[in-house]
Amino acid sequence: MKFLTTLLVTAAAADAHYTFPRLVVNGKAEDRDWSVTRRTRNEQSKQGIENPTVGDIRCYSNQNAGGIMQVPAGSTIHYISTQQVNHPGPTQYYLAKVPSGQSAKTWDGSGAVWFKIFTTYPSVDKNKQQTWPGQNLYVLPNATIPASTPSGEYLLRAEHIALHMASQANKAQFYLSCSQIEITGGGNGKPGPLVSFPGAYRSNDPGIQVNIYSLASGSDYKPPGPAVWQG
Ligand SMILES: *[C@@H]1O[C@H](CO)[C@@H](O)[C@H](O)[C@H]1NC(C)=O
Numbered sequence: 494m495k496f497l498t499t500l501l502v503t504a505a506a507a508d509a510h511y512t513f514p515r516l517v518v519n520g521k522a523e524d525r526d527w528s529v530t531r532r533t534r535n536e537q538s539k540q541g542i543e544n545p546t547v548g549d550i551r552c553y554s555n556q557n558a559g560g561i562m563q564v565p566a567g568s569t570i571h572y573i574s575t576q577q578v579n580h581p582g583p584t585q586y587y588l589a590k591v592p593s594g595q596s597a598k599t600w601d602g603s604g605a606v607w608f609k610i611f612t613t614y615p616s617v618d619k620n621k622q623q624t625w626p627g628q629n630l631y632v633l634p635n636a637t638i639p640a641s642t643p644s645g646e647y648l649l650r651a652e653h654i655a656l657h658m659a660s661q662a663n664k665a666q667f668y669l670s671c672s673q674i675e676i677t678g679g680g681n682g683k684p685g686p687l688v689s690f691p692g693a694y695r696s697n698d699p700g701i702q703v704n705i706y707s708l709a710s711g712s713d714y715k716p717p718g719p720a721v722w723q724g
Pocket residue numbers: 517518519520521569570571635
């Protein structure tokens with residue numbers, strides 16, 4: 494039995510993929526995994542999504558969460574990962590405001606409702622060695638909820654795109670989670686551009702089908718989706 498366990502652990506470590514079951518707001522994590530973050534379909538398999546045009550690209554969830562986390566506007570957020578985020582690629586965060594009369598506990602996030610608040614670029618040194626923010630950590634990078642985001646309930650979508658094999662079509666891997674939050678103390682900003690999931694990404698977007706090893710500088714990378722809303 495012990496031998497079998499060792500074998501399984503070794504097999505899992507060989508290509509460790511990940512889920513993001515816990516949102517952290519200003520250093521305080523949600524009470525337990527999947528309490529405000531919607532449980533994802535790959536909870537066991539840890540498999541990424543390879544086709545960014547499928548319905549799962551929105552939240553990858555098979556279940557809504559029971560709670561809603563309060564997030565003061567201007568907060569620092571990140572996610573805890575179940576495994577080391579060992580693949581190269583960007584981390585992006587999006588928000589979608591829950592329509593009035595609906596709840597973050599049940600709303601599906603459909604329509605052109607998502608705006609991007611954060612993305613990352615690699616740094617490339619003079620030996621062409623590339624590093625991405627958060628790479629090899631057990632957390633996703635920190636981002637700020639813009640202080641001018643209007644108060645109210647939102648879905649927060651966190652995404653890490655693994656690009657190590659992405660020079661082939663449909664070989665980028667999308668790892669993601671959505672959390673149910675309520676932004677408090679917000680402002681009068683007009684978030685945008687707004688996009689839908691699926692819809693925002695195509696398989697051959699230059700940030701999705703890309704040979705990252707030929708990037709001359711980090712800013713040559715083109716993150717998929719809309720521009721970041723600056724708040
Ligand atoms: C990210 O934010 C947390 C607080 O939520 C803080 O403890 C941590 O030091 C920050 N990490 C970095 C790399 O700034």
